[in-house]
Amino acid sequence: MTNVKNPIIIDQEYCPSKGCETKPSQVEISDVLFKNIKGTATTKSEVTLVCSSSMPCENVALANIDLKYILPDGPATSTCTNVKGISITGMENPQPCS
Structure with missing residues (x-):
C-alpha cells in the first residue's frame, strides 16, 4: 500500500x-484475517476495528x-x-490494540 486512507478498517458505526x-x-x-500488510498511510488511525455493540466482531486476526x-x-x-x-502476531506499526 502506498499513501492510503484507512488501510485496515471495519466500521460498523458508519452512518452516511x-x-x-x-x-x-x-x-x-x-x-477475518488481515495478514502481511505493509506500506504507508495518510490517516492517523491505521487500524480501525469498530464493531457493533449488539453484534461484536469475532475471531479477528492481525498478522x-x-x-x-x-x-x-x-x-x-x-x-x-x-x-x-x-x-x-508480528505487528510492528502501529502499536496493536488489545
Missing part, C-alpha cells in the same frame, strides 16, 4: 445519513502488519472496539 446513528449494526462479522504514518502529527494509532477473540 441522518437516522442511522441510533441503530447498531446487526451484521455478523467473524473469522505481520507494518504501516508507516507519513504525516507529521503522529504517531499512528489503532482502535479496537467490541471485538471478541482478537489475535495479534
Whole structure:
C-alpha cells in the first residue's frame, strides 16, 4: 500500500445519513484475517476495528502488519472496539490494540 486512507478498517458505526446513528449494526462479522500488510498511510488511525455493540466482531486476526504514518502529527494509532477473540502476531506499526 502506498499513501492510503484507512488501510485496515471495519466500521460498523458508519452512518452516511441522518437516522442511522441510533441503530447498531446487526451484521455478523467473524473469522477475518488481515495478514502481511505493509506500506504507508495518510490517516492517523491505521487500524480501525469498530464493531457493533449488539453484534461484536469475532475471531479477528492481525498478522505481520507494518504501516508507516507519513504525516507529521503522529504517531499512528489503532482502535479496537467490541471485538471478541482478537489475535495479534508480528505487528510492528502501529502499536496493536488489545
